[in-house]
Amino acid sequence: MKYKPDWERAAERLTALWQGRCLDRPCVSVTAPRASDVPWPTPADGEERWLGPEFVTAAIRATLAHTHYLGEAIPSYLLMGGWAVGFGSPVEFQDRTIWLGPTTVDWDSPPTFDLDWDDPWLVKYRRLYQAVLELAGWDDFLVGKPCLLPGNDLLIALLGPDEFMLALVERAEWVREAIIAMARQRVALFNHFYELAAPVHAFPYGNAQWMPFWAPERYLATQSDVSCMLSPAMFDACILPELEVYGEAFGALWYHLDGARALQHLPTLLSRPYLRVMQFVPEPDMPPNGPEWLQLYRRIQAAGVIVHVQVAPADIEPLVKALDPALLCLDTWCDDAGAAEELLADVARWTRG
Numbered sequence: 001m002k003y004k005p006d007w008e009r010a011a012e013r014l015t016a017l018w019q020g021r022c023l024d025r026p027c028v029s030v031t032a033p034r035a036s037d038v039p040w041p042t043p044a045d046g047e048e049r050w051l052g053p054e055f056v057t058a059a060i061r062a063t064l065a066h067t068h069y070l071g072e073a074i075p076s077y078l079l080m081g082g083w084a085v086g087f088g089s090p091v092e093f094q095d096r097t098i099w100l101g102p103t104t105v106d107w108d109s110p111p112t113f114d115l116d117w118d119d120p121w122l123v124k125y126r127r128l129y130q131a132v133l134e135l136a137g138w139d140d141f142l143v144g145k146p147c148l149l150p151g152n153d154l155l156i157a158l159l160g161p162d163e164f165m166l167a168l169v170e171r172a173e174w175v176r177e178a179i180i181a182m183a184r185q186r187v188a189l190f191n192h193f194y195e196l197a198a199p200v201h202a203f204p205y206g207n208a209q210w211m212p213f214w215a216p217e218r219y220l221a222t223q224s225d226v227s228c229m230l231s232p233a234m235f236d237a238c239i240l241p242e243l244e245v246y247g248e249a250f251g252a253l254w255y256h257l258d259g260a261r262a263l264q265h266l267p268t269l270l271s272r273p274y275l276r277v278m279q280f281v282p283e284p285d286m287p288p289n290g291p292e293w294l295q296l297y298r299r300i301q302a303a304g305v306i307v308h309v310q311v312a313p314a315d316i317e318p319l320v321k322a323l324d325p326a327l328l329c330l331d332t333w334c335d336d337a338g339a340a341e342e343l344l345a346d347v348a349r350w351t352r353g
Contacts, residue, residue, distance in 0.1 A: 002140040003064045003075035010072045015216045017306060017329060018276070025348040026325035028316065029073035029212070030340040031333050038065035046093025050081035051124045053131035060132065064141060070340040072329070074212040075141035081128055082147040084121040085189070087113050087182070089158050091121060100149075100157035107171060111178035115185040122189075129193060133201055142214065144207030146193045150222045151182030151242050164226070168234055176238045183245040190220065190250075211279060211331065213254055213308055219276060220246045223256035227265055235265045247274030254308070259283045263296070270303040277306040277329075290315035294322055301327045313343060320350045 001007035017027050041058035043049040050056075060077045069075050083098040084091045090101035105111070116122070129146060136143045149157070155178050156164045167175050197204035205218040213221070224230075224239045246253055254277040255269060261283065269275055278300045282288060289309040297307045301324050310331040311319065319330060334340040 001075065004069045004073075004141075007139075010074075011214070011216070014072055014214050014329075017326070018215045018217075020304065020326050022324075022326040022351070025344075025351040026320060026323075026328040026330065027072040028344060028347050029329070029331045030070040030343060031073050032068040032070065032335065032337045032340045034066050034068045034337070036062075036065040038062045040066075046095060046098075049095065050093055050098055051084065051121075051128055053128050056081075056128055057131055057135045060135060060141075068337045068340065070334075070337065071344050072214075073331075074207060074214050076144045076207050076212050077132070077141075078147060078210050079125075079129065079132065079144070080147045080210070081125050083149055085119065085125060085148060086121070086154060086157060087185075088116075088119070089154075100154070102160035102163070103158050105158065105178075107174060111174060111181055113178060113181045113185060115188060126193075126196070129196065133197055136201060138200070139202040142203045142207045142212070143197060143201055144203070144212070145190065145205075145221065147210065148186055148189055150224065151179040151186060152224050152226060152239055154182050155179055156226055161226075165229065168230070168238065172234075172237060176241060179238055179242050180245060183242040187245065187249040194218075211256075211308070211310065213277060213279075213329065215252070215254075215276075217252070218250055219252035219254055220250040221254040221256070222246055223258060224262075225258045228259050228261035230265075232264055232268065236268055239265075240268060243269075243272065243274075247272060250274075252276040254279065256281070260286055266299070270300065270305060275303075275305055277308050279308040281310075288312070291318045291322075294319070297323055297328075313339075316343065316347060317350055320347055325351050 013023055013027050016023050038061055040062045041055050043055045048055045063077055064075055086100045089103055092099040132143050159167060194204050206214040227235055227239060251274060253274050255275055257278055257280045289311045300307050306327045306329055308329040313332050313334060316330060316332060334343060
């Protein structure tokens with residue numbers, strides 16, 4: 001791989017992780033800045049930032065040129081423009097994100113949410129994806145999965161948060177069916193982009209979306225940010241069916257657990273056979289990932305699920321010493337490549353005890 005000469009060794013460790021094995025140390029992804037004269041591009045507006053092929057490919061070149069990828073770090077780029085594919089929802093592009101505006105729905109008819117393959121945002125995103133595939137070639141870097149919102153997030157955007165929460169109480173079956181319909185369309189979209197990538201790119205599967213994670217087989221990355229506001233009964237009734245759709249279609253899920261207020265759903269999540277990776281992000285008013293969350297990490301690993309978290313370099317040692325290295329993937333950063341190499345050597349030493 002052009003931007004990661006040691007990819008074969010990294011792939012061996014990540015494959016072992018996926019299989020519940022540890023080679024010589026847990027998987028640790030470390031990035032560090034690299035000096036480069038490749039210029040950083042400037043987009044003309046928000047739409048170009050997220051969907052402009054010329055800008056995005058230039059941004060990818062700059063990102064790859066300015067970054068060392070050490071350990072199990074994966075050369076890739078977040079193609080977040082897929083958030084604009086929202087079943088006709090109004091789209092607002094901003095510098096740091098994409099917002100979908102609410103629309104009206106017919107509560108008296110069964111929800112359909114048929115996918116429009118000629119949707120202008122989907123057409124633009126497909127064009128962008130193909131440009132990135134061309135830039136990546138067979139294996140210069142990982143294009144990864146398209147970044148598409150899950151059904152529950154999409155429905156919140158279409159209804160608005162207040163209307164969504166009211167509908168959960170007053171029209172629970174309609175909400176459930178709508179989320180399932182969107183989930184099935186999301187599966188169709190992922191299969192569509194997989195078929196675009198498979199003939200021309202070595203990695204049409206594997207890499208998660210906003211937090212890179214590679215596996216040696218297909219899986220889906222998903223989440224439910226609204227779950228922090230749902231009771232376990234509501235989660236099981238309306239969100240779990242979506243996960244079942246993904247589990248049946250892909251066999252394995254990487255799940256973003258958003259905040260400690262969603263921990264009430266952990267028993268349900270950890271009971272699902274398709275849940276392979278749990279990625280956790282605490283709320284801003286709580287301690288960041290690190291030793292304070294060891295009890296949670298141990299609980300996840302006890303269910304045979306991989307813990308994938310981003311932590312500060314100073315918090316790597318206590319986690320390596322306290323957790324099962326066969327079910328651990330840590331993501332961190334260093335000020336330079338030398339410090340990153342030293343950290344990885346320390347991780348191997350801490351693993352040996």
